[in-house]
Amino acid sequence: MSDQPRPNFVIFMPDQLRADAIDAFGNPHISTSHIDALAARFTNAFVQHPVCSPSRASILTGWYPHTASHRTLTHLLKENEPNLLRIGLPRDLGRPPAETPSPPASPSRASTSTASRPGPPSATRATTDGVWSRLFYRSRVPDDGRIDPGEAAIRSAEQWLAAPPEQPWVLFVPMVAPHCPFQVEEPWFSRFDRDTVPDPAAPADDPAREPRYMRAIRDRYGIEDVTPEQWREVVATYYGMIARLDDQLGRVMKAVADAGAADDTVTLFLADHGEYLGDHGLIEKWPSAMHDCITRDPLIISGGGFEGGQVCDSMVEMIDVLPTVLELARVEAPHRHFGRSLTPLLMDRTGPHRQYAFTGGGFTEEEPQLEQPAFPYDLKSALQHEVPTLVGKAVAVRDQEWTYVWRLYEAPELYDRAKDPQERTNLAGGASTPPSSSGCATRCCAGSWRPPTSSRPRRTRAFPRWSCPRPEPARDSRPSPPAPPHLQGAFHECAVHWLEEPRLVTPASRKAPVRRWKLKPRHPFRACPGDVGVWRQMPVLVVIQAR
Structure with missing residues (x-):
């Protein structure tokens, strides 16, 4: 690889995208042709934090969230801290970061107002101001020519790729979708039949063995009695947002091809965390949530001469992205990090990598909770301030078959991922605790x-x-x-x-x-x-x- 010119990079990063909401990761209810066309996908990639900013800081530094205390939405990267996009690449590739062009003019700026937007289906319209708002649902967006931040990012990328620099470049495309509120315009809003999308995973059979925040959210949000039809409405809209995101990725890939850079460009597709989307009777995310639907990442790496259609099941942590990009760019890391390059797996998907993947989140009871968001996140913030132990520190460790969760203020959890992929049945300390022949589970139970x-x-x-x-x-x-x-x-x-x-x-x-x-x-x-x-x-x- 050293004889080849250094590649360009497109880093396409949606927000709050579940891995199992993509066709390439096994979802038969949605078609994501542009995402699926990318090459190597990693089915066991896990984020190191379940919330946006800490997870992104971890990915960009190669550090675990607690290494430099990037554990909240407000503790962002500092000037003197490493950053894959600022320190790791542009300076070493011999050019400063490119200025992002202004988005094309539009009739008006994107608006978050729902005054002109239709409400939920008529069968449930009576609850528009109640349960729908707590489900972060806003329905169809009118096609009135306005552009949202995601569309602005795509148009900026297309404009920049119309005249890219000659030397190797890096294009970072951060997307808001499919982060809530759940809303999308036509034709994506009506693309999915509400009667055929899957129902979310039901809550645990034994609520006493699930983390206390789950019951608290259901009770405080008033979503305990949300009907299957309402959940499917949210799921279908979320899928519509992903379908739109897939089309936007296709536009960026076409712009790369039109620039004549397709053969020399490595594309990374990754998210910062997932979304409950009704699983376990919950919506959105939680700072100490460790479930698979929140922590598994749809990591895909494509281009650069790598063979297409590869599926790698090795355990991967998202801190591995930084050394992977640096190795492909043949740039030495300017700092000490915890990641391992994935390039050996791109050459041989069956090779050794990690045995375990770690995720951490939450706070201690005496730590100040700095977040005071407005509606509709007001109830979420109130729960954390009123009962801090609901968001107590937690650490999850996973291997190919098991998930073990340690919680500071609650009992541990143990899930058989092979038999219980949705992690609904907590086996820790119960009669069904796995036998000693299960190496990972045995070590987890023994501590x-x-x-x-x-x-x-x-x-x-x-x-x-x-x-x-x-x-x-x-x-x-x-x-x-x-x-x-x-x-x-x-x-x-x-x-x-x-x-x-x-x-x-x-x-x-x-x-x-x-x-x-x-x-x-x-x-x-x-x-x-x-x-x-x-x-x-x-x-x-x-x-x-x-x-």
Whole structure:
């Protein structure tokens, strides 16, 4: 590959797109021909955070969300932090970032008002101001010549590609769709028959074994009694938004071909997270949601001479995007990161990559919740402020067959992904807990995530001091602050989060190569459960374990 010229890149990034809402990922109810035409798709790619900004920060830096505390919608990337689009590529490719052209003129700016838009179907029109608003549903958008931000981005991309630079370039196309509110214009609104789209996954058979936020959302939003017909209306509109998105991707790909750059361009199609879309009786997302419909990503990489039609089932984390792009561009990463390049899998889809994929989210009870959004997110924000434990920190680890979820304020969860792909039946601690022959499940239930002896952190470059401050050493003699009531009698235990293969380590794994400190809460590291820091060049995850 070193003898070939460096490729161009198109990075097409929708928002809140479920992987299973695309034909190429096994959905028979929707046709996404332009997305399906892209080459290699990764069926087990998972985001590292279930919310927009933290997930995008993780993808662009190659860091886990807690590495530099990018854990909220408002904590964005800083000037001195790595960024795939600003630091990793344009400077090293010898040209500054291109200025984005202004979108073409339109009769008026895109509007979010629903005053001139028809309401939901007449059979349910009486609930327009009630349950439909809590389902984030707005129905059909009138075709009056206005353009929304997504269409503006596509027109800008087409205009820019009409005269691209000669040297290798990167075109980032961020899309709002299919993020709620659920609305789309014709012909996409009527493309899907409401009677044939699938019903969402039902809530768990045993509500007592599901995370408490799920029941709280249903009750507070008043969506407990939403009918199957109403859910299918939302699903069909969401599919319409995806169909429109697919056509917009086709326009960008045509513009690349018309520019004569198709053979020299690598296209990456990826999202920041998924959408509940009625699964488990929920809508939208939640900061500590770990379900497959929220965390699985529709990652596809195409072009650059890679063979088309490939399907890779290896475990992938979205932090792997950064080293993949850098390797294809033959640019060295200017910072230390946690990603692994996917280029070996593009050459051999059966090759080894990761055994596990990690996702983290949520907060501690004493952390301030900075988000105070307006309607229709007001109830979501109110729940987080009134009952902070509903959005407590959570970490999910997955392999090919199992999902294990650790929650700070609630019981753990264990799902058999092979038999229960929608993760409805929590097996943790129950009579149906898997036998010891299930390696991943056994280690999850035993609380023992052992790093392989051959896995050592890569030390190619010192970790930037500004990016992830190291904890103070254990000999620190500063006085300890009083422990919060809910942490009285607990101690912090540091668990190595290895660069090569992350593992959670608990007292059950006595021989694990990790040093432990029994400390009073929040001292001396000044860390919260679930935080990630660096100790002796190795990332560590802070967990709470009762005495």
